Amino acid sequence: MGQTNVLYKGSLLTEHDIYLFKEGNHFKLFEKMGSHVTTVDGVRGTHFAVWAPNARAVSVMGDFNGWNKESHPLKVREDSSGIWEGFIKGLGNGTIYKYHIVSRENGYQVDKGDPFAFHWETPPKTASIVWDINYEWGNGDWMQKRHTANALDAPYSIYEVHLGSWRRVPEQEDRSLSYREMADHLVGYVKEMGFTHVEFLPIMEHPFYGSWGYQTVGYFAPTSRYGTPQDLMYLIDQLHQNSIGVILDWVPSHFPSDEHGLAYFDGTYLYEHADPKKGFQPEWKSYIFNHGRYEVRSFLISSALFWLDKYRVDGLRVDAVASMLYLDYARNEGDWIPNIYGGKENLDAISFIRRLNEVVYEHHPDVQTIAEESTAWPMVSRPAYVGGLGFGMKWNMGWMHDTLDYFSANPIFRKYHQNQLTFSIWYAFFENFVLPLSHDEVVYGKGSLLQKMPGDDWQRFANLRLLFGYMYGHPGKKLLFMGGEFGQWNEWYHEKSLDWDLLERPPHQGVRKWVQDMNHLYRSEPALHEVDFSNEGFEWIDFHDADSSVISFIRKGKTSGDIILVVANFTPVPRVGYRVGVPRGGVWKEMLNSDAEVYGGSGFGNLGGAEASQVPCHGRYQSVSLVLPPLGVVFLKSEGAR
The missing domain is CATH 3.20.20.80 (Glycosidases)
Structure with a gap:
């Protein structure tokens, strides 16, 4: 009965695929391994392929066959790749399945999810799902310009989620x-x-x-x-x-020890190291990839x-x-x-x-x-x-x-x-x-x-x-x-x-x-943001004023010549008339002040900015006199002569 339920032709894997896989250089395995809806001899169905080199038998089971472990066996390839594959007609998108694996090692048997599955049942269920992942994208403009947005000199302000x-939706549990x-x-x-x-x-x-x-x-x-x-x-x-x-x-x-996952996949340590001194991570109680x-x-x-x-x-x-x-x-x-x-x-x-x-x-x-x-x-x-x-x-x-x-x-x-x-x-x-x-x-x-x-x-x-x-x-x-x-x-x-x-x-x-x-x-x-990774974009003004717990530095653009002065006061004591050496004369406009009332601060600030004077400070010929807010930071931009 079993042999009539699976076709052993129409493989998606070529000899070149196997060669690349075995030498560690196949980087698009998701196109060939796992489950893929396709057509063989004019018949629509799903091709399955799974790597289990130490298995004695592998079969596909699921809702479609009443979870029968024997009715739909796969066949191992004859190229020593350890890949088992087969085509099952009539199966398509949404089919729920697992692989039943019988190992050559001690008769070990286990039901595994598909390591290459594109979709899984919602936990705590553990089966894989045949799934077509085609999608009509609308982000063409982004894809064309993202080399600029993702460049090392671009601003990266990442919101981790x-x-x-x-x-959450409290009204719905x-x-x-x-x-x-x-x-x-x-x-x-x-x-x-x-x-x-x-x-x-x-x-x-x-x-x-x-x-x-x-x-x-x-x-x-x-x-x-x-x-x-x-x-x-x-x-x-x-x-x-x-x-x-x-x-x-x-x-x-690393990966977890759950039985339906990668661990001890074909009755041997396939994805992980066999020796626990290399293959088991004690901190997370998980297996380490080989x-x-x-x-x-x-x-x-x-x-x-x-x-x-x-x-x-x-x-x-x-x-x-x-x-x-x-x-x-x-x-x-x-x-x-x-x-x-x-x-x-x-x-x-x-x-x-x-x-x-x-x-x-x-x-x-x-x-x-x-x-x-x-x-x-x-x-x-x-x-x-x-x-x-x-x-x-x-x-x-x-x-x-x-x-x-x-x-x-x-x-x-x-x-x-x-x-x-x-x-x-x-x-x-x-x-x-x-x-x-x-x-x-x-x-x-x-x-x-x-x-x-x-x-x-x-x-x-x-x-x-x-x-x-x-x-x-x-x-x-x-x-x-x-x-x-x-x-x-x-x-x-x-x-x-x-x-x-x-x-x-x-x-x-x-x-x-x-x-x-x-x-x-x-x-x-x-x-x-332009020069984050080179000292050409940063310069200390002063980091020695530990008694006041104040630091000051400048950030510099790559091509614009712009300069931003950052002065931070790490104490709750406001400092009036605090002098900071600057590399340019003219007006320094206050761009942001963390103590502004709109942010919940006390309102200490510089009334929009400060003008540099010919008073030497911090080894520079000119300086600005600032109001440093309590537990606050100010950003000022040079608008003066360069």
């Missing part, structure tokens, strides 16, 4: 918004706030909602919790049509290109890069295996990362890859051909931790910690840095950004505005996790909406208005 908890509902609400909000990009925490299918998506099983499928693949495409399309870039978090380092296996490389790089090709995203933020680079990551002495030279560097993973970035930029030179890498590994954001890892940018975790530590201190004691603010400039141009105030800093008892700030409520809000102002002035691209932009009081919780009702209160309205105005200034002034 967890789709399931940005906004507090459900999350769908992808299409997010398009109705998120797009307009991000545009109004002036952010240039959104970054979504992983939207790839994941079984455990509490992992925030970082425990991925569907490397080619968006989670169905919020809708279909086309629904996500619609959201991305709408963001693009409003000139907003889209970055996806992507996790090529980046030295060529077929796994093809799988992962194909996943990266899939999101760039089919979903037209503008960047991938690669999670947990440090865990890939170091064999001893989160391990005790004796619990890891050194490399062939006796070191702790993971040579296979390093090679994989470099190849990944080479392929991404070869196929999509108008996107960026961004590393979440928390160590001092050198040249993370330098090309592979000069010895780097090849990422476009890297999160500056050191800046984030030092800055938040400094801001959590009572202003009385900040003068003893001034180096926490100034130290970041010493290494600011070693990498192409993103300055992240991310989701990781507002969970697990760390408190929200507003909660971290010291003092009474007025001082907390002033400190938060000052923190954001300091970040926007500092060299590097910007990232802010949702809720921070209006001063969310509570820690982020993935099962709960942001506290949007706070925006009925003036202090929160003020923070939101401040972030909005900073975004617009940042985007409109090339001096604040």
Whole structure:
């Protein structure tokens, strides 16, 4: 009976496909593997292909055959690729299925989802779904110009979003918004706030909602919790049509142990290392990809290109890069295996990362890859051909931790910690840095950004505005996790909406208005974003005034000759007549002041600006006398003679 239900012809895989797959250089596997609706001998049906080299038998089961494990067997190819395939007539879009795998190892049997599935059932269900991912895009204008928007000298103000908890519908059992509902609400909000990009925490299918998506099983499928693949495409399309870039978090380092996923796929450690000292990540209790296996490389790089090709995203933020680079990551002495030279560097993973970035930029030179890498590994954001890892940018975790530590201190004691603010400039141009105030800093008892700030409520809000102002002035691209932009009081919780009702209160309205105005200034002034990755765009005025807890510096444009002066006062004491040396005479116009009453401040300011006088200061021939607001930052632009 079984042999008549499956046709073993019409394979989508050519000999060349197999050759590339086995040598780790097939980067479009999603076009050939998994389930694809096609026509064979004039008959419509679905072609299935799955990699299970250590299987004794593989079959397709689903609603269409009553989940019969034997009625629709696949056939292994005769080219030693380990790929099982077959064509089942009559099956089309929406077919729910799994692979039943019988291993050659100890008779192990298991039901697996399709690693290449484009769509999955909504958790806690675990089957894959045959799905056509065609979509009629309307973002042609964005795709033509995005090389400018995604360039390293472009403004990047990234709004980091967890789709399931940005906004919920309390009238409907507090459900999350769908992808299409997010398009109705998120797009307009991000545009109004002036952010240039959104970054979504992983939207790839994941079984455990509490992992925030970082425990991925569907490397080619968006989670169905919020809708279909086309629904996500619609959201991305709408963001693009409003000139907003889209970055996806992507996790090529580890995967969960859920039985229906990649773990122990064909009764052997196929995608992961066999030895737990290399193959199991104790910190997250998940399996580590075997980046030295060529077929796994093809799988992962194909996943990266899939999101760039089919979903037209503008960047991938690669999670947990440090865990890939170091064999001893989160391990005790004796619990890891050194490399062939006796070191702790993971040579296979390093090679994989470099190849990944080479392929991404070869196929999509108008996107960026961004590393979440928390160590001092050198040249993370330098090309592979000069010895780097090849990422476009890297999160500056050191800046984030030092800055938040400094801001959590009572202003009385900040003068003893001034180096926490100034130290970041010493290494600011070693990498192409993103300055992240991310989701990781507002969970697990760390408190929200507003909660971290010291003092009474007025001082907390002033400190938060000052923190954001300091970040926007500092060299590097910007990232802010949702809720921070209006001063969310509570820690982020993935099962709960942001506290949007706070925006009925003036202090929160003020923070939101401040972030909005900073975004617009940042985007409109090339001096604040053009030269983020070179010291040619930055110059200290003074970082020695620790007693007053004041720093001052300038940002410079690449071609315009524009100069922006940033002066920050990290104490609640206003300073009148504070003199700052400047490189130009004439008027310095006050562009933004975090203490303005419209932001909830006390109104200390410079009445629109200050004029330089011939009074030497800070080693310069001219200076301006300023009013520095309490716990405030001012941005001034030179309008004088050059």
